[in-house]
Amino acid sequence: MATIRDVAKHAGVSVATVSRVINETGYVHEDTRRKVETAIRELHYTPNEVARSLYKRKSRLIGLLLPDITNPFFPELARGVEDEMQANDFRIIFGNSDENRKKEKDYIQTFVQNNVVGVIASTNHPDNDTYRKLDIPVVFLDRTADNRPSVYSDGREGGRIAAQEMLSRGSRKITVIKGPKHIRPAQDRYQGAIDVLSNEGIAFNVIQTSSYSFTEAGTWAKELFEKHPDTDGVIASNDIVATAVLHEALRLGKKVPDDVQIIGFDDIPLSTLLTPSLTTIRQPAYDMGRAAASLLIQLIENENVDNKTIQMPVTFTERDTTRKVEQHG
């Protein structure tokens, strides 16, 4: 690998001049510029980002911390982040936290050790010192923390919508699947749903789950129909469990949506391809990723950001696991 000194020698100038050419700073005579550019080309020189980063105490790297890329919601988010970052010449150091504080902390630390200029994190503990003490901008994604920069969608509202739509479509024996305790958005959704149910005076059952994993989802679906066989409406904590519930319902010979209606959450890409396709509360994951990246970049570049917390819309996405409701008025 050629260094800046090689280029300087080859072009017959000083390293300072080469640096000026590369960074387009200060004065450089046109002829000199050309000489340097030729040398750069001939030596296939590319600047060493590490050396740069050391002096500037800033890299072109950002840290991205997500709970688990294996959950289909997160790749969408990640992809949004990546595309926006890529477009702005930032690269990503990536880690899965498994919603585990130690892993989180370790990752944040190595992010810092690698001079990242910003962090996007999906954490349940934004108020933790790990984040508070960071002196680089952090954007919380799919999570909120009051007044700290974040991009999220309103889980509570989503839960409410799910419950309302479920009710307006006639289900009365509703089972709500309560996502893992330590996952904030899961709890928000649950709260939103039971807000509405309680207000309307509708009794409901709850199935508590402890992870979002594919393998366990089936277990909870089984548990649901064993404990509450007369359920005629399921509000799931995300599309994975919703899919498992759908699978189990069909296995039991129930008709969906006639016997049981199901509403999921997230709108992962596969939801449309299920049969019947899954009605769900959509979060615009890809756009959320992009928005978070864009917000972080603004923060990094010290631009004045008026809107530090961006709430994205949740939308009821009607498909075939819910009954059609006749239009009136």
Next chain:
Amino acid sequence: MATIRDVAKHAGVSVATVSRVINETGYVHEDTRRKVETAIRELHYTPNEVARSLYKRKSRLIGLLLPDITNPFFPELARGVEDEMQANDFRIIFGNSDENRKKEKDYIQTFVQNNVVGVIASTNHPDNDTYRKLDIPVVFLDRTADNRPSVYSDGREGGRIAAQEMLSRGSRKITVIKGPKHIRPAQDRYQGAIDVLSNEGIAFNVIQTSSYSFTEAGTWAKELFEKHPDTDGVIASNDIVATAVLHEALRLGKKVPDDVQIIGFDDIPLSTLLTPSLTTIRQPAYDMGRAAASLLIQLIENENVDNKTIQMPVTFTERDTTRKVEQHG
């Protein structure tokens, strides 16, 4: 952020000694060690990886390049890589290539600029100079290149198995979905399938697709049943299209597997949760990721590696989109 000089001053020793303590190299008196360790703790010192990386010309970073994290097969792979790397204190710079050579090249370049010590790449052009000229180890994942380190599974064999199982279960009007031309494993699978079909003298139809995207998958499924409505067996190029085909078949009122059998490829996590659940040719994605990471680490650490190309088994994973075949013998 405290630097090594701060620690040295605080402990009343030289930076060299601090460095020796941190890296456990050379001789350090027990008492000195303790003083230094105390100072490190008190100052919350963590070494700056960038400075390290600059001097050593080696970081603890590796580059991971995957086509598209949005395709559910890749998160499994990525997770395997991450877990293994994490366990060995390596971090990941991540990028999506979209199977696009320019993006690939750009990413590889920034990997190099950031002093990564190794690269794991899923590329269709392993023989490209981009990789040939790298002076750090590269492991190809989900792709082969003769004699270069790689972890993959035998797509051709997978295609053969799919075709055999399809035939042994009685389908005779088979449509093979041919994955995108530029994606090697897709072509291998296709070749494997038509090898068997041709050998057996079975006529078959082909649907050519040009991407693995969720949104387009539905289009090809529709095209399939429009062009070849009498199809009684579909060999899909991966589980995404298989899912779309299943969805479309059911929509058309076909019985699966009675009227149409479907075999997918990959065994993405959702396959079990479809109804009927998807029969597929499984690749052990997570294990492949781990294996690739483990191989790369060996290469990085200059260990003698006897087996540089690791072929993982493809296994016929029988579920409910294929008919049961009676056991004999």
Next chain:
DNA sequence: CCTCAATGTGGAACCGGTTACACATATAAA
């Protein structure tokens, strides 16, 4: 013709680590 600002360039310090080397001391072997 003189002055001053704009233009152009290079030397060297600096970022925060690692390590070669020099030097000192303690210990064991001869």
Next chain:
DNA sequence: TTTATATGTGTAACCGGTTCCACATTGAGG
């Protein structure tokens, strides 16, 4: 007692960039 070896520590160069500052040259304005 001498010598070789193991142990312990510090100084300074180095990694490959960036940037401050000093210095030279040019041209415009007075």
